[in-house]
Amino acid sequence: MTKIGITTTVPLEILIAAGYQPIDLNNVFITDPNPERLVDIAEKAGFPLNCCSWIKGIYGVCMDYGIDTVVCVTNGDCSNTNMLMEVLKLKGLEVVPFAYPDQPLPKLMQQTLETLATTLDTTLETANVVRGKLKSCRDLVVKLDQLTWKDGLVSGFENHLWLVSTSDFNQDYREYHQQLQELIVTCQQRQPYPPETLRIAYIGVPSVYAQDLYRYIESNGARVVFNEIQHQFAMSQSGDSLAEQYSNFTYPYSICWRVKDIAAEIKKRQVDGVIHYVQAFCHRTIGDIIFRDALKLPILTLEGNNDFYLTQHLKTRIEAFLDMLERNRKGSKYNQQVLA
Numbered sequence: 001m002t003k004i005g006i007t008t009t010v011p012l013e014i015l016i017a018a019g020y021q022p023i024d025l026n027n028v029f030i031t032d033p034n035p036e037r038l039v040d041i042a043e044k045a046g047f048p049l050n051c052c053s054w055i056k057g058i059y060g061v062c063m064d065y066g067i068d069t070v071v072c073v074t075n076g077d078c079s080n081t082n083m084l085m086e087v088l089k090l091k092g093l094e095v096v097p098f099a100y101p102d103q104p105l106p107k108l109m110q111q112t113l114e115t116l117a118t119t120l121d122t123t124l125e126t127a128n129v130v131r132g133k134l135k136s137c138r139d140l141v142v143k144l145d146q147l148t149w150k151d152g153l154v155s156g157f158e159n160h161l162w163l164v165s166t167s168d169f170n171q172d173y174r175e176y177h178q179q180l181q182e183l184i185v186t187c188q189q190r191q192p193y194p195p196e197t198l199r200i201a202y203i204g205v206p207s208v209y210a211q212d213l214y215r216y217i218e219s220n221g222a223r224v225v226f227n228e229i230q231h232q233f234a235m236s237q238s239g240d241s242l243a244e245q246y247s248n249f250t251y252p253y254s255i256c257w258r259v260k261d262i263a264a265e266i267k268k269r270q271v272d273g274v275i276h277y278v279q280a281f282c283h284r285t286i287g288d289i290i291f292r293d294a295l296k297l298p299i300l301t302l303e304g305n306n307d308f309y310l311t312q313h314l315k316t317r318i319e320a321f322l323d324m325l326e327r328n329r330k331g332s333k334y335n336q337q338v339l340a
């Protein structure tokens with residue numbers, strides 16, 4: 001299969017139906033042994049210091065890994081992608097623009113998907129066959145997610161990793177399925193996390209700290225039981241058609257859809273506190289104002305840029321936040337006893 005880069009989650013069923021193997025460039029960037037090197041490539045090419053590291057990382061991956069075709073999402077993801085797309089064209093890459101509709105309406109989505117299918121010389125009928133094949137992977141991810149928040153058998157990082165990887169199913173959905181099946185069997189034999197462990201929701205784009213953040217949270221008596229965007233990538237609400245599936249995906253649309261989804265999930269998963277990760281120089285950072293207004297739980301906002309490990313300053317802030325949640329929890333138990 002011909003490899004095709006993607007800048008975020010796109011309807012990969014259509015890409016696979018057209019004979020391409022999608023590669024999520026973000027995942028390649030963040031799992032590179034030396035992601036700083038990829039950011040350097042972009043800065044040497046002229047990307048400014050005050051440009052988001054993910055955009056620079058994607059550019060670095062395109063140059064360093066010899067990617068020659070990229071689907072660039074021009075509406076519903078990142079305004080920087082529009083200019084990244086122009087630079088990639090200048091460098092001789094082939095780009096396929098893809099724009100999510102302005103509203104999550106299946107009728108609009110249907111037209112958008114048809115346009116993409118025609119551009120890539122395939123049909124939605126073929127893409128639907130692929131959708132059927134990916135369904136067993138998506139069902140397994142839902143199982144892993146339940147083992148995380150319901151059964152306490154899967155770590156927040158494992159949850160992040162397997163859910164975020166659904167954007168391209170690690171470039172091989174059959175292997176992904178097999179490996180995830182094996183992991184689930186292993187997890188089912190584990191001892192669950194102690195019930196008193198604090199329960200955290202992680203919202204916002206995936207962080208540049210990856211494992212370091214989850215490890216640190218766990219070393220301080222808490223664990224992530226909800227990874228918002230990663231959960232969206234997995235598309236657990238797949239609906240009756242591709243158009244419904246991608247209309248239920250909250251990430252590309254108004255933040256109000258995300259708020260609704262987060263509020264429902266934090267209630268269901270009995271979350272104690274929220275960590276909102278924001279990327280330096282990203283327009284989505286402003287959404288913090290809305291989350292703080294709408295979500296009725298303590299929120300810690302962490303901003304990352306191009307440090308790929310937690311600094312001491314961030315560690316202290318996380319520790320203080322978790323301490324506060326622990327005191328809240330003890331306080332509310334005490335109040336319940338006093339009032340009973």
Ligand code: SF4
Nearest residue numbers: 052054055078279282
């Ligand atoms: S973090 Fe924000 S600025 Fe960076 S690529 Fe994602 S949406 Fe764009």
